[in-house]
Ligand SMILES: *[C@@H]1O[C@H](CO)[C@@H](O)[C@H](O)[C@H]1NC(C)=O
């Protein structure tokens with residue numbers, strides 16, 4: 817989507833998640849990086865991400881991600897990039913147990929004023945189509961930004 821496009825609306829109550837789905841076609845065989853970036857208004861107006869999935873539709877729909885629903889006790893499979901020093905409030909994004917989609921844990925993008933990043937690597941095969949889907953909720957305002965990229 818163009819970076820200027822608004823694709824998610826925000827709510828404060830009730831918690832309303834929206835599902836996003838995109839196809840990615842691998843242009844070579846090897847490892848790729850899935851990256852989410854979140855910028856919050858402040859630690860109270862944030863993003864929530866849950867139930868992330870990458871399905872290889874050319875390989876019987878196998879799931880490529882580890883711990884895409886964040887239900888492991890820690891962020892197994894994922895890395896948070898960018899330290900809390902870049903976040904104006906000092907609070908960076910993390911695994912949380914509040915306002916999640918349909919289970920116990922989710923990821924909260926809480927970095928004020930700057931992006932911080934959530935990463936996971938996975939292997940792709942040239943020509944295969946991968947369907948990325950995830951559920952997103954924000955209780956922020958129009959100044960907040962988020963993006964997702966596979967490269
Ligand atoms: C992804 O590609 C498949 C196969 O072409 C198609 O059926 C599906 O609707 C596409 N999904 C999206 C989100 O574009």
Ligand SMILES: *[C@@H]1O[C@H](CO)[C@@H](O)[C@H](O)[C@H]1NC(C)=O
Pocket residue numbers: 867918919
């Ligand atoms: C949570 O949502 C995901 C994505 O829709 C779904 O695959 C999964 O079955 C749901 N889990 C529960 C416990 O409802």
Ligand SMILES: *[C@@H]1O[C@H](CO)[C@@H](O)[C@H](O)[C@H]1NC(C)=O
Pocket residue numbers: 847937938939
């Ligand atoms: C990708 O494939 C290589 C070679 O098979 C393997 O060593 C590596 O662990 C895989 N990486 C991931 C993230 O699956």
Ligand SMILES: *[C@@H]1O[C@H](CO)[C@@H](O)[C@H](O)[C@H]1NC(C)=O
Pocket residue numbers: 873874942943944945
């Ligand atoms: C993957 O699946 C899509 C949709 O069915 C198809 O168009 C494409 O040719 C397939 N790619 C390979 C490498 O088989």
